[in-house]
Amino acid sequence: MSGDVNMTAAKKKGLLSPSAKENLRIYWYKFTRNRLSVFGLILVCLSLLFAIFAKQIVPYPEHIGTFVDYANASQAPSGSYWFGTDQMGRDVFSRVIYCFRGALLMSVVVLAIAVPVGTLLGLIAGYYHGTKIDTVIMRITDVFLSVPALILALCIASILKPNMMNSMLAVTIMWWPWYTRLVYGQASSISGEYFVKNAELVGASKMHIMLKEILPNCLSPIFTKMALDVGWVILMGASLSFVGLGEQPPTPAFGQMISDGASYMPDMWWMTIFPAVGVAFMILGFNFLGDGIRDMFDKGGH
Template sequence: MQENELKKKKKGIFSPSTVENLKIYRYKFSRNKLSVVGFVLVCISVFFALFAPYIVPHPEHIGAFVDYANAGQAPGAAYWFGSDNMGRDIFSRVIYSFRGALLMSIVVLVIAVPVGTILGLIAGYHHGTWADTIIMRITDVFLSVPALILALCIASILKPSMMNSMLAVTIMWWPWYTRLVYGQASSVSGEYFVKNAELVGASKLHIMLKEILPNCLSPILTKMALDVGWVILMGASLSFVGLGEQPPTPAFGQMISDGAGYMPDLWWMTIFPAIGVAFMILGFNFLGDGIRDMFDKGGH
């Protein structure tokens, strides 16, 4: 008996059941062709973000650079996406903007997801108690205000910068995970395996992290994949009104805002940064749909 248990432990993640589950997940994910497209778009976005300084044709155009002799050049062989009103290569600046957009989404979710998840677990497991009431009423207050309005209010109080725009988005993002995990934890906390853990004397921390949390991971991971696109859009919105990344560092929203004043003559100043935003958002949304299908127990 003990020998069999030891063999099971040694198999670890490479046990036949785990490998079979991975095959099922891969099959479900690959059935949705848009999910595969989204995965490719996300990989390209990550590649641009990581290697932007090395692959752009004009890295000197990323910072403070002026070349009025080549200002307002239409897309062509010299400048694939054209040049802006200061003579900077828009292609180089668009590619570099992937870095800031991806960084914002990572920082926001790395902070907001654990905070929201922990609060949701506490409120859901202690359903009907004072902890539930306090946490969920505070959550409801944050959710009652439109997300963009709340982020704009917070960012406008702080000094405009990339860091403060991340802080503003993070403050308004955690309640969505608290609400999500709260609903999952509330339903799971009454299951037999949770009651059995309580009867054998397991601590509340053990029950929340080992018994309840694993049952919440699927919706959390799905929402995270979908939220990356929304965070990028939120960051671009703050940058558009001057509350995000500050010049001369390029950012999608800032570039779109700058180009709007030169429409329709220098249309490429606005169109190509907008395409960059859409590229990232579509990629992560398609990927999120694939992850949702992957964890869908009703799928075949």
């Protein structure tokens, strides 16, 4: 009895978790085997720092909003303006760094809504595989998936007032079906396993079976897809912003800056190139990170 008490106390203090620590070491080892994954993690961490501390990092925080300085307009990159200035005299570097905040905010909001909704629908359809519930959910999902994602997002955003919130809504509406399809495939195969049938025999509720028995076995592909999807959401948001359906001026956005700078190519190349590099920076980071997460959960790895 005293031994059990000691073990419980040790667990509360965090002294007894050798298996958990070993699992973490294994996961980290699998992740770090691919150097590009570590590089992606560094890029993602930098992106988060840029987004959180944008106003503290940038040299000209006043250039983020409404600001005009025609005396320094259209300057090429220099010691004073690392990425040059735009046609209004605003520092491109300061505005590019601030774009990280809007891009990450969009990806977080979109995935925070799309992933739970898509996952829950996929679980329900997969567990009730072959029934009318499965048919209704998956046919609706197929309708959304039949339309190219960008075209659907453009159609939805064009109907709504162009701003950041509505662009998030447009991307979210077309993003959940991918998770429904992913989880449906996993859940429909897992629902026939013995441990699921045993849970049904002992009287476990259907919600318990879906959330406690099936869902944990779907988390690996979900997490991998989430990491990869951040880059795609950022690209989708930049595309909407490029055509004027995203964040509105004077607040900077990657697509908006690229679109504005395209009118001045090739003379003022820095207005387009540096925002494009910012988009590539984030997409590469999250794609490499997603590859690392996939390797980390790969049960066949050594």
